[in-house]
Amino acid sequence: MHNPPDLSDKATAQSYLVAQRAIHRACQRYRWYDCNWLRKYSAAKELIEKLRPERLSNFIETIEPLRTGGSFTTRELRSAFDKRKLIEIRDAIKHHPIGNSSSYEKEKFGRVIVHDLPPLVDLQRDIESEISTIVGEEIESSYNFLSLYSNLGVCEPHMDSPIAKWTFDVCIEQSKVWPLYLSQVVDWPETFAGSADNWRSDIVDDPNLTFTAYNLEPGDAVVFSGSSQWHYREPLSQAGPDDFCNLLFFHFLPRGTREIARAGNWPRLFAVPELEWIVSAAALQSASS
Numbered sequence: 001m002h003n004p005p006d007l008s009d010k011a012t013a014q015s016y017l018v019a020q021r022a023i024h025r026a027c028q029r030y031r032w033y034d035c036n037w038l039r040k041y042s043a044a045k046e047l048i049e050k051l052r053p054e055r056l057s058n059f060i061e062t063i064e065p066l067r068t069g070g071s072f073t074t075r076e077l078r079s080a081f082d083k084r085k086l087i088e089i090r091d092a093i094k095h096h097p098i099g100n101s102s103s104y105e106k107e108k109f110g111r112v113i114v115h116d117l118p119p120l121v122d123l124q125r126d127i128e129s130e131i132s133t134i135v136g137e138e139i140e141s142s143y144n145f146l147s148l149y150s151n152l153g154v155c156e157p158h159m160d161s162p163i164a165k166w167t168f169d170v171c172i173e174q175s176k177v178w179p180l181y182l183s184q185v186v187d188w189p190e191t192f193a194g195s196a197d198n199w200r201s202d203i204v205d206d207p208n209l210t211f212t213a214y215n216l217e218p219g220d221a222v223v224f225s226g227s228s229q230w231h232y233r234e235p236l237s238q239a240g241p242d243d244f245c246n247l248l249f250f251h252f253l254p255r256g257t258r259e260i261a262r263a264g265n266w267p268r269l270f271a272v273p274e275l276e277w278i279v280s281a282a283a284l285q286s287a288s289s
């Protein structure tokens, strides 16, 4: 499927228009960090429903394992990492060439991020079975990253992509506690009706959501489903220039779902080539993690 397509063909032009409308609607509805997967999923559903309705139920059912059951509750793990492990990780941070990291994150989130440092990839694999037990399903590692927040750290309300269905978030080092607020598990917000200007407060002040603050000390961790639990941190209060918070995120997804979790595979997996217009749309390619 060419992108852009041959619009001189009337049927192709009509299908392309359907895709563009679906993309536009999804972009208007979901505005938070890391929402691009949900945008693609929502637009893909709309496109399949219009062009190949007989394949919609298969698409939805195949994606189903990426959803989170409502019975899961956040698990707090005090001293998940001991002092020795924390020192090893701090050393790994110290010896990593931070300059290679993305400046985008620095400006928008007040942080530097470092993806998949080899010793941390090993550490993540080592805890897979423990995480499987906690979340109640077999999982596999997806990716990990260190998030080195400065005093300008920002973490607005959002949900993660299901590629990061499960998160093990551990505090490595900090100048002061930076509470993490987590909602209960909810359905994917496919019908989110927040306004363009007030979508943040529409989430945080939603009376149907119950946010709980988690105050992690170095070594403490929390396990949650970031793709079905809203989460955010308030700006560091009264932060001075030397304040910081170094966090490590291990992300997991259900074992065997890596292929369906990648939207780029959907046109082939579901034999709907027009989905290529959605999964490769420029509007849906911004950075996420």
Ligand SMILES: [Fe+2]
Residues within 6 Å of the ligand: 158, 159, 160, 226, 231
């Ligand atoms: Fe997140």
